[in-house]
Amino acid sequence: MGVICQVISDRYFPKTQGDERRVTIPMGLSHFSNWDWYEFARQWDAAGVAAALDVNKAGLERLYERVFLYRATDPLENWQGLVRFVSVAKRQRLKDDALRAQAFGEMAKMLRLFYQDAFGESLDPHGEFGRTVIHRTPDIAAEDDPSRSLELVANDFGVNPKPQLVLFVEGATELAVVPLLFDKIYATTLGVFGIELVSVGGVSNATGGTDSSYSALWRLIDYLHHHQTIAFVLLDNEGLAPVNIGKGLRRAASIHFPDRRVTRPNYVKLWKLSFEMDNFNDVELATALTRYAKGQARFSAADVKLCRESAGAPRKKSKLRTLDVLYTERTGRNLNKPQFGRLLVDLMFHPSTKRKPQHRPIVRFLDKVAERAAHNHQPLTRAMWEYNQRTAYFGTLRPGAVGRRKYPFERSKRRAPKLS
Numbered sequence: 415m416g417v418i419c420q421v422i423s424d425r426y427f428p429k430t431q432g433d434e435r436r437v438t439i440p441m442g443l444s445h446f447s448n449w450d451w452y453e454f455a456r457q458w459d460a461a462g463v464a465a466a467l468d469v470n471k472a473g474l475e476r477l478y479e480r481v482f483l484y485r486a487t488d489p490l491e492n493w494q495g496l497v498r499f500v501s502v503a504k505r506q507r508l509k510d511d512a513l514r515a516q517a518f519g520e521m522a523k524m525l526r527l528f529y530q531d532a533f534g535e536s537l538d539p540h541g542e543f544g545r546t547v548i549h550r551t552p553d554i555a556a557e558d559d560p561s562r563s564l565e566l567v568a569n570d571f572g573v574n575p576k577p578q579l580v581l582f583v584e585g586a587t588e589l590a591v592v593p594l595l596f597d598k599i600y601a602t603t604l605g606v607f608g609i610e611l612v613s614v615g616g617v618s619n620a621t622g623g624t625d626s627s628y629s630a631l632w633r634l635i636d637y638l639h640h641h642q643t644i645a646f647v648l649l650d651n652e653g654l655a656p657v658n659i660g661k662g663l664r665r666a667a668s669i670h671f672p673d674r675r676v677t678r679p680n681y682v683k684l685w686k687l688s689f690e691m692d693n694f695n696d697v698e699l700a701t702a703l704t705r706y707a708k709g710q711a712r713f714s715a716a717d718v719k720l721c722r723e724s725a726g727a728p729r730k731k732s733k734l735r736t737l738d739v740l741y742t743e744r745t746g747r748n749l750n751k752p753q754f755g756r757l758l759v760d761l762m763f764h765p766s767t768k769r770k771p772q773h774r775p776i777v778r779f780l781d782k783v784a785e786r787a788a789h790n791h792q793p794l795t796r797a798m799w800e801y802n803q804r805t806a807y808f809g810t811l812r813p814g815a816v817g818r819r820k821y822p823f824e825r826s827k828r829r830a831p832k833l834s
Contacts, residue, residue: 415477418467418528419521424451425458426527430520431502434556434564438502460531471533478525478537481518488515495567498556553795562796569792578608579644579787582620582631587689588648589613590752594759595780599771607787620647621654629658632666635677639808640670642793644786645677648779651684660684673818674809681786683779687725690737693774694758696722698767702758703741711744797822 428451431438439451464474489512490497497505508516526537539555552566568574583592592611596604604611614620614631622629635645647663649655659682666676685692690699696715703713717740724735733739741749762771771777790807793799797820804811804819 415481415521418469418477419524421463421467422524422528425455425460426524427520429527430523433499433501434560435499458531460528461533464528464532469532471529471535474525474529474532475537478522478529481525482522484515484518487511488519490515493571494519495552496571496573499560499564499567553797566794566796570794574792576641577610577643578790578792579646579783580610580612580638581783582612582614582635582645582647582649584620584649585613585616587751587755591689591755591759591776592780594756595776596784598759598763599777599780600784607784608790609783609787614649617649617653617655620649621658629662631659632663632676633669635663636666636668636670639668639677640803642790642799642802642808644790644808645681646783646786647682649684650688651686655684668809671803671809672812673804673815674806674811677809678806679810680782685775687722689755689776690758691722691725693762693776695769698758698761698769699737702754702761703737705761706749706754706757707741707745710747711741713740713744793822795822 428437428439464470469477488494490508505516523539526539529535529537539557552563552570554563554566556563565574581592583589589611593604596602596607596609600607620629620631631647635647638645647659649659651660663677664675664679664682668674668676694702696718699718700713700715703718704711707713718737721735721737721740737754738749738751741747761767762774772781793802801819801822802808804815806815
């Protein structure tokens, strides 16, 4: 065993010194100076080496199984699916039984690669000799697609840091308000739910120009859904948003998974007017503006009503009268909308406020966001991923998609007994 591993080590040992995505060529691997390992690997004749060592298929397979079984004392055996993706420097810090098992694992990998090159067949890389494995997790080998395999392994161990859900919002006000609302409603942060809050920096950035029939946001959401990260959109109803986002995004076909659309209609929310106007009445907004002015001005419900009527009126050449304009006219200062939004959230949850938070559109919307994020269980196999894509969880399904959905665990379909 030792002789064979020594002979093949120059060719295969570097393959064991990696994290399944990179290979490390140790310095001083050979006694020859200026040695080119890549040239050596290209000229390697595995079949010839096996013949010179008088090793046949059956003998090498038995040797491989013997070496692999030495890992039975590995205290990290049940973690090997994850450990194999850890950097070499970190693995070298193992001690005692774990380090010994790691060395035997490297020997086993060299023998397996040698067997494949010499005889053109593959040996079981999982060490499941004599076992019947119904469902392997993950079902993508690291050699075939290391990044995808690592993603599935990370899902299995619950350490995949990618967001469960991305919430796209318009700008700074939502960036300030949404985390505060999550703290008020759920007494926790967005990160606990696995939610990433992303500002698009204005409606025009989300919709694209007037000459675009679609926006890049469609394709980004399609990509996220294809990778099982749910995307929600929350924007003001202005510019091209009603056409490009309100209608276009909801109807867009996926280019990554043809059996569904890009998203679901209820994952897209456009305010009728704005966050402030849709969630607070005239009295509440007037009270908030007066408090924010800190004695420099007073505002009435009638003042706010004029702003609401201006926002809801057809667009004309006259300047739109917004809360910002009203505040600047009265105080001579600009309205800091993120700070004003925080004040509105405090007012929403104040005991004296008659309208309950759960009756506000923003809270109902965020309830749906939180629920979807909490139930977005990540797939452990490619079969589970495909099944999830056909559940209409990420986009409205096209006709016939449900019929093509296969249960990921190959559950047999039982026919209902016929009634006599």
